[in-house]
Amino acid sequence: MTVRVPGKLNLHLGVGDVRGDGYHDLCTVFQAVALTDDVTVSVAEEPGVEVVGEGSAAVPAGASNLAWRAVQTLATHVGRDPDDPKVRVAIRKGIPVAGGMAGGSADAAATLVALASLWRLEMGRDELATIAAKLGSDVPFLLHGGNALGTGRGEQIVPVLSRHTYHWVLAFDRRGLSTPDVYTELDRLRAEGDPPRVGSVEPLLEALATGDPRQLALLLGNDLQAAAVSLRPGLRRTLRAGVSAGALAGIVSGSGPTCAFLCGDAQSAVEVAAELSGAGVCRTVRVAQGPVPGARTVGGEETRPTPPQVHA
Ligand SMILES: C[C@@](CO)(OP(=O)(O)O)[C@H](O)COP(=O)(O)OP(=O)(O)OC[C@H]1O[C@@H](n2ccc(N)nc2=O)[C@H](O)[C@@H]1O
Ligand SMILES: Nc1ncnc2c1ncn2[C@@H]1O[C@H](COP(=O)(O)OP(=O)(O)O)[C@@H](O)[C@H]1O
Numbered sequence: 383m384t385v386r387v388p389g390k391l392n393l394h395l396g397v398g399d400v401r402g403d404g405y406h407d408l409c410t411v412f413q414a415v416a417l418t419d420d421v422t423v424s425v426a427e428e429p430g431v432e433v434v435g436e437g438s439a440a441v442p443a444g445a446s447n448l449a450w451r452a453v454q455t456l457a458t459h460v461g462r463d464p465d466d467p468k469v470r471v472a473i474r475k476g477i478p479v480a481g482g483m484a485g486g487s488a489d490a491a492a493t494l495v496a497l498a499s500l501w502r503l504e505m506g507r508d509e510l511a512t513i514a515a516k517l518g519s520d521v522p523f524l525l526h527g528g529n530a531l532g533t534g535r536g537e538q539i540v541p542v543l544s545r546h547t548y549h550w551v552l553a554f555d556r557r558g559l560s561t562p563d564v565y566t567e568l569d570r571l572r573a574e575g576d577p578p579r580v581g582s583v584e585p586l587l588e589a590l591a592t593g594d595p596r597q598l599a600l601l602l603g604n605d606l607q608a609a610a611v612s613l614r615p616g617l618r619r620t621l622r623a624g625v626s627a628g629a630l631a632g633i634v635s636g637s638g639p640t641c642a643f644l645c646g647d648a649q650s651a652v653e654v655a656a657e658l659s660g661a662g663v664c665r666t667v668r669v670a671q672g673p674v675p676g677a678r679t680v681g682g683e684e685t686r687p688t689p690p691q692v693h694a
Pocket of ligand 1: 405408410481482484517521636
């Protein structure tokens with residue numbers, strides 16, 4: 383059973399103060415983009431996880447892999463033995479690891495969908511979403527896909543209307559950033575001073591409903607960007623280079639360090655990608671459009687199309 387799952391961008395990421403449980407209240411607008419992982423789950427006597435593809439060397443193959451945690455959590459939920467679930471999980475990564483695009487969460491969401499089908503579980507999306515939220519704040523959105531408003535710690539999802547396909551250029555950095563480290567850095571910056579906060583989310587929701595990328599570009603905002611840039615100062619150069627190359631706007635994706643550049647159309651995205659890849663500010667450049675659906679079965683034998691790619 384193979385499930386394809388997209389990565390995500392946060393078009394708006396408003397971060398509240400740290401809560402008693404260590405999480406931060408969020409007001410975020412997610413968009414799923416066509417940079418995907420494929421997760422194949424099969425019945426096997428030898429349980430385990432295999433990972434190939436983009437950044438796979440940095441992904442744990444053991445029990446700490448989020449996809450394996452998804453297997454164990456779902457097994458427990460339906461009364462199977464979580465220590466002997468008799469399945470193997472094979473992950474083909476296309477989403478950058480520790481890049482702020484929620485690749486691990488995406489694999490967990492895909493594993494839930496694949497296993498629910500493999501084990502023929504009569505489960506609605508709401509029940510799966512409740513299990514997803516236990517695995518990580520971003521996991522419910524990756525089940526859902528499209529555009530959505532996320533609140534709580536990001537796990538409470540409401541679909542958002544959008545009229546347009548947006549064209550993005552994504553700049554992958556040479557190394558990842560740890561999500562908890564970036565939140566901690568934001569707390570530190572806020573204790574020291576008062577870094578600017580994104581405003582109300584309403585104008586961005588209106589821009590999405592209208593479907594004008596130029597209007598949307600003016601409204602992209604991420605409270606974690608200052609913290610990601612503080613930990614990785616080179617991102618400032620990357621952000622400048624994308625805009626100089628002709629993007630409408632650039633933003634750090636979630637906790638970073640991937641930078642996402644919104645372009646006016648598909649042709650412009652290809653031109654920006656080509657110029658950015660020659661600028662020497664990042665490891666790899668990709669183009670991807672959004673929104674796209676969340677975790678979806680693609681069958682056992684299908685191969686995925688090769689995404690457009692430019693190596694820096
Ligand atoms: C920042 C965001 C933006 O969408 O994603 P990434 O850019 O990393 O993919 C998310 O908030 C990441 O969500 P996710 O990666 O699922 O985080 P979790 O596993 O739930 O939490 C990991 C750690 O991040 C911090 N965390 C996460 C979510 C939240 N609302 N407040 C937090 O402070 C906490 O330190 C927590 O222990
Ligand atoms: N299936 C998985 N894919 C990617 N990373 C995973 C996975 N399972 C666990 N991880 C761990 O989670 C960390 C965060 O990865 P990822 O979800 O790709 O990034 P981010 O939280 O920045 O979006 C990685 O450093 C990796 O060690």
